[in-house]
Amino acid sequence: MLLAQRVQERVGDEHVADFRRDGAVCIRSLLNADELLMLRDGIAANLAAPSPRAKIASRPDDPGRFFEDFCNWQHVPAYRKVIEDSPLALAAQRLMGSRSVRLYHDHLLVKEPGTRQRTPWHQDQPYYNIEGEQTVSMWIAIDPVPRESTLEFVAGSHRGPWLMPRGFMDHEAKWFPEGSLADLPDIESDRDAFRIIGWPVEPGDVVCFHMLALHGAAGFAGPGRRRVFSVRFLGDDVRHAPRRWVTSPEFPGLADELPAGAPMAHALFPKLVG
Numbered sequence: 001m002l003l004a005q006r007v008q009e010r011v012g013d014e015h016v017a018d019f020r021r022d023g024a025v026c027i028r029s030l031l032n033a034d035e036l037l038m039l040r041d042g043i044a045a046n047l048a049a050p051s052p053r054a055k056i057a058s059r060p061d062d063p064g065r066f067f068e069d070f071c072n073w074q075h076v077p078a079y080r081k082v083i084e085d086s087p088l089a090l091a092a093q094r095l096m097g098s099r100s101v102r103l104y105h106d107h108l109l110v111k112e113p114g115t116r117q118r119t120p121w122h123q124d125q126p127y128y129n130i131e132g133e134q135t136v137s138m139w140i141a142i143d144p145v146p147r148e149s150t151l152e153f154v155a156g157s158h159r160g161p162w163l164m165p166r167g168f169m170d171h172e173a174k175w176f177p178e179g180s181l182a183d184l185p186d187i188e189s190d191r192d193a194f195r196i197i198g199w200p201v202e203p204g205d206v207v208c209f210h211m212l213a214l215h216g217a218a219g220f221a222g223p224g225r226r227r228v229f230s231v232r233f234l235g236d237d238v239r240h241a242p243r244r245w246v247t248s249p250e251f252p253g254l255a256d257e258l259p260a261g262a263p264m265a266h267a268l269f270p271k272l273v274g
Contacts, residue, residue: 003087006030010087011094019095019136023158023213026199027091030206031140035086039142039229042078046108051075053249057117057168064115064220069108070249079106079229088138088206088231089272095208096134098235100274102264104130105249107230111149113222119168121187121216123157124232126165127175127248128211130264134235135211141201142227149220151207152198154187158210175245184214233272234264 010030019025031039050069058066073079082088089101111117124137139151164181166173187194201207209215211232220226240262242255251268258266265271 003085003090006087007090007094011091016095016097019208019210022153022155022197024153024155024197024207024209024215025095026201027206027208028202029204030087030091031082031204033204035082036142036203038078038082039140040227042076042082043108043110043142043227043229045076045078046072047110058115059117059169062114062116064112064117065110066112066115066117066119067108067110071105072108073103073106082229083231084272089233091206091208092136092138092233093235093273095136096233096235098134098237098274100236101272102234102238102269103272104128104135104232104234104264104269107232107249109226109228109230111220111226113220113225115226116219118219119151119215119217120166121154121184121214122165122168123163123212123214125211126162126181129241129243129247129251129254130211130234130238131241132235132238134237135233136235137209137211137230137232139207139209140229140231141205141207142203142229143224144203145201145220145226145228147198147200149218149226150198150201151209151215151217152196153209154214155195155197157214158212160212162212163214175243175247187214187216234269236274238264240264 015025054069093101163184165175240258
């Protein structure tokens with residue numbers, strides 16, 4: 001099946017409307033078996049040789065383990081092939097309503113069985129060096145994930161405001177200065193006060209969300225591990241926003257090559273569509 005045809009069949013007007021209203025949507029069976037196999041191979045290679053950006057995002061006493069790594073598409077051929085040759089970028093174009101689509105970065109998230117560590121509620125965009133409305137992250141499940149362990153969202157939170165980004169482990173404000181942004185509400189203590197959405201997912205399903213959408217996830221009891229490969233895409237209106245602090249992920253030296261306010265036209269962010 002041609003990529004454009006697959007996107008036409010899998011990403012309907014209702015998906016676009018849900019994405020724009022809620023800031024998140026689940027697209028079922030967007031990736032096929034061959035693409036999933038490539039991602040499994042890529043994840044195995046990534047885990048065997050983590051980058052210097054890799055980190056353990058769970059505490060030493062956690063009976064499981066939460067592993068993350070970033071920005072490996074240039075070094076893991078399977079990642080690059082899926083990013084460039086699958087329907088992901090065309091689906092991103094449709095959801096964002098953008099003429100062009102650039103890759104921002106990839107992100108591997110693996111929770112081993114028994115992991116207690118939550119992915120705390122947060123927005124992604126405040127950690128980044130970008131500004132703009134046309135953004136989408138794609139959270140791709142390589143393993144089945146039940147509803148209680150899946151990624152959840154506060155519907156409509158992508159409309160703002162920006163909220164204070166904090167370290168997942170120490171809860172410190174390492175990005176924006178303390179007090180410069182409002183803190184996140186305590187969502188877990190009063191879940192009924194928010195419209196929380198999420199979906200159980202099977203391999204090949206793709207959860208798509210705006211980079212300002214509030215999201216989080218519980219730990220993962222198992223069985224097996226929860227392997228997720230996430231890809232971030234940028235649209236026409238996104239501009240470079242250099243920070244005085246280290247962003248997550250960091251792009252060392254980029255501020256010397258790409259001025260503030262410039263489109264993200266750089267080899268680190270290849271154009272995939274348009």
